Amino acid sequence: MEAKHEAHLHALATAVEQQLMTYVQVTSKTARQEQLIQAMRYSLEAGGKRIRPVLTLEFCRLCGGTQQQAMTAACAIEMIHTFSLIHDDLPEMDNDDYRRGKPSCHKQFGHAVALQAGDALSVAAFEVVLNDPTLEAETKVALLRILAEAAGAAGMIGGQVMDMAFETRGDVTLEEQEAMCAAKTGALIRAACKLGSTAASGTPEQIALADQYGEKLGLAFQIVDDLLDVTGSTDVLGKPVGSDAQEGKTTFVSLLDLEQTKRRASKLTEEANQILQHFPDHMFLMDLTNMLLVREK
Amino acid sequence: MEAKHEAHLHALATAVEQQLMTYVQVTSKTARQEQLIQAMRYSLEAGGKRIRPVLTLEFCRLCGGTQQQAMTAACAIEMIHTFSLIHDDLPEMDNDDYRRGKPSCHKQFGHAVALQAGDALSVAAFEVVLNDPTLEAETKVALLRILAEAAGAAGMIGGQVMDMAFETRGDVTLEEQEAMCAAKTGALIRAACKLGSTAASGTPEQIALADQYGEKLGLAFQIVDDLLDVTGSTDVLGKPVGSDAQEGKTTFVSLLDLEQTKRRASKLTEEANQILQHFPDHMFLMDLTNMLLVREK
Numbered sequence: 001m002e003a004k005h006e007a008h009l010h011a012l013a014t015a016v017e018q019q020l021m022t023y024v025q026v027t028s029k030t031a032r033q034e035q036l037i038q039a040m041r042y043s044l045e046a047g048g049k050r051i052r053p054v055l056t057l058e059f060c061r062l063c064g065g066t067q068q069q070a071m072t073a074a075c076a077i078e079m080i081h082t083f084s085l086i087h088d089d090l091p092e093m094d095n096d097d098y099r100r101g102k103p104s105c106h107k108q109f110g111h112a113v114a115l116q117a118g119d120a121l122s123v124a125a126f127e128v129v130l131n132d133p134t135l136e137a138e139t140k141v142a143l144l145r146i147l148a149e150a151a152g153a154a155g156m157i158g159g160q161v162m163d164m165a166f167e168t169r170g171d172v173t174l175e176e177q178e179a180m181c182a183a184k185t186g187a188l189i190r191a192a193c194k195l196g197s198t199a200a201s202g203t204p205e206q207i208a209l210a211d212q213y214g215e216k217l218g219l220a221f222q223i224v225d226d227l228l229d230v231t232g233s234t235d236v237l238g239k240p241v242g243s244d245a246q247e248g249k250t251t252f253v254s255l256l257d258l259e260q261t262k263r264r265a266s267k268l269t270e271e272a273n274q275i276l277q278h279f280p281d282h283m284f285l286m287d288l289t290n291m292l293l294v295r296e297k
Numbered sequence: 298m299e300a301k302h303e304a305h306l307h308a309l310a311t312a313v314e315q316q317l318m319t320y321v322q323v324t325s326k327t328a329r330q331e332q333l334i335q336a337m338r339y340s341l342e343a344g345g346k347r348i349r350p351v352l353t354l355e356f357c358r359l360c361g362g363t364q365q366q367a368m369t370a371a372c373a374i375e376m377i378h379t380f381s382l383i384h385d386d387l388p389e390m391d392n393d394d395y396r397r398g399k400p401s402c403h404k405q406f407g408h409a410v411a412l413q414a415g416d417a418l419s420v421a422a423f424e425v426v427l428n429d430p431t432l433e434a435e436t437k438v439a440l441l442r443i444l445a446e447a448a449g450a451a452g453m454i455g456g457q458v459m460d461m462a463f464e465t466r467g468d469v470t471l472e473e474q475e476a477m478c479a480a481k482t483g484a485l486i487r488a489a490c491k492l493g494s495t496a497a498s499g500t501p502e503q504i505a506l507a508d509q510y511g512e513k514l515g516l517a518f519q520i521v522d523d524l525l526d527v528t529g530s531t532d533v534l535g536k537p538v539g540s541d542a543q544e545g546k547t548t549f550v551s552l553l554d555l556e557q558t559k560r561r562a563s564k565l566t567e568e569a570n571q572i573l574q575h576f577p578d579h580m581f582l583m584d585l586t587n588m589l590l591v592r593e594k
Contacts, residue, residue, distance in 0.1 A: 024450075027451075029451040030450050030451050030455055032455070032459050032473075032476060032477075032480075033450055033451070033455035033458050033459060035458065035462070036450055036454070036455060036458045037450060040450070083416075087412060087413075087416060090389075090412065091389075092387075092388075092403075092407075092408030092409045092412055093409050093412065106389075110389075111389035112389045112390050112458075112461050113458060113461075115384060115387065115389055115390065115412075116384075116454050116457060116458050118416075119380075119384060119415075119416075119419065119454050120449055120450040120454045120455070122416065122419050122420065123419065123445050123448045123449040123450075123454065124445075124449055124450065126423050126441060126445050127442070127445040127446070127449060130438055130441050130442045130445055131442065136434075137433075137434035137435045137437070137438045138434045140434070140438050141427055141434045141437050141438065144423060144427050144441070145424070145427045145428065148420050148421075148423050148424040148427055149424070151420045152417055152420040152421055152424060153321075153327050153330055153333055153334060153337070153417040153420075153421065154324075154326040154327050154330070157333070157413050157416050157417045157420065158327060158329070158330035158333060158417070160413060161330050161332065161333045161409075161410060161413050162329050162330060164409050164410075165332070176329075179329060180329075183329075
């Protein structure tokens with residue numbers, strides 16, 4: 001990534017992280033729930049690349065909006081993402097003790113508190129947008145409809161259930177795998193892009209383009225994830241390489257082959273970048289899209 | 298309860314139940330998530346007295362609104378309540394295999410699906426209000442702010458965390474116990490009343506009165522719950538009597554004594570009914586309030 005783009009990415013991620021921390025604090029109303037608040041903060045702070053909120057802020061900018069207009073929506077989508085990771089790590093789901101090199105929320109705070117921290121983050125995502133003093137009611141409703149649809153049974157949560165069901169099946173088709181990824185990972189990434197363009201009161205065309213870009217990027221993102229499990233380095237990833245194959249999990253690599261999978265990811269990245277051409281000043285997002293294709297973790 | 302009030306209660310509960318089922322259905326968008334949808338429906342159908350949505354519909358009526366104006370808010374609060382019960386029954390929380398005489402959601406559908414069904418109901422609660430074609434955006438935002446505050450870290454979820462923390466402590470004070478109940482049970486009951494008066498565009502005075510009534514009723518409700526664990530019948534309750542004392546759980550009965558606790562519940566019921574005098578046509582709600590005091594389950 002170009003240095004100035006890397007600096008921009010860092011600035012956006014930092015702005016989101018600072019804002020997130022102002023929303024999740026021990027106050028007079030939650031003085032007795034300190035452990036819950038600490039668990040919520042712990043998982044929010046253990047964030048990764050902050051891709052989703054960065055997409056929200058950036059699409060808002062590309063559609064002529066200010067950072068402030070999209071900030072609560074950016075924080076909301078990161079809260080939904082974080083809630084999903086906390087619940088995903090629980091023993092009844094993926095049973096992961098580590099997340100990004102740190103103990104997962106339930107290892108750090110216990111299962112019950114982690115469960116509730118996820119629940120509370122899910123509610124808080126809606127709350128921060130509802131309480132934003134700078135947004136019109138119509139805008140809040142438009143943003144939260146995008147968020148709810150992407151998070152719910154037809155989106156992320158539904159995708160997680162499909163993913164679990166697929167684990168016990170050896171005959172998952174490419175079409176099914178794509179539908180699962182479109183829901184589990186894709187829905188939130190698409191929503192992130194739509195939230196930004198909606199927060200900026202973008203035109204219907206701009207919102208549709210943001211959505212199409214998000215769809216391409218979301219699928220490319222998941223395909224690269226599958227590739228990294230084969231071609232990545234355990235040290236860089238912070239988790240053992242080859243675990244998908246070992247667990248007999250269906251991935252794009254098992255459905256296609258390594259070369260075809262790589263070509264698929266490149267093609268989607270190219271298509272995503274073509275969509276960006278419709279927006280002036282798209283150089284940062286194009287660089288980000290390319291970076292996600294060649295990322296090492 | 299008077300026969301005509303009992304009929305009214307039944308009519309309201311049935312209207313809510315029918316509406317709830319229209320929201321949670323397998324559609325083209327969720328055809329692959331059928332098990333998740335079935336788990337959500339299972340827990341929604343296994344409902345109890347539907348007190349919260351009935352309060353919402355009734356306070357809407359008392360403030361001059363129609364049933365339609367409050368229906369999505371009534372369904373939303375029941376969805377939040379149901380989501381909390383599903384997660385509460387999970388092994389990491391109360392580990393209950395039965396809920397109202399039927400296998401709990403995770404016994405019926407497995408832990409992972411139950412976790413996700415709770416998550417999806419939490420999101421769906423916001424979604425049904427957001428998608429209501431008959432409400433103004435301003436009203437939706439007002440309703441959802443009430444819902445989010447009542448459900449989140451400062452309300453129901455925070456109260457559940459306090460409740461869990463209290464289980465390992467022998468020195469819980471009456472003041473702490475009241476704060477926990479005000480959050481865990483009280484917040485949603487208060488919200489139910491506020492949602493109804495808000496949906497009807499009640500005056501600030503009416504909304505404040507609904508809130509005060511809900512506060513009294515919520516505490517009375519929890520105190521009667523504690524009483525039933527001592528004075529109730531295992532057959533009628535559908536769960537073993539005396540389990541609180543056996544587990545060394547702090548309850549109002551353990552903090553006060555049986556007679557004082559009964560007096561407390563009666564006094565709160567009386568105060569709640571006094572607040573209702575400010576509303577014309579309050580006879581049904583008064584009867585309901587009294588019924589909840591002398592209920593056997």
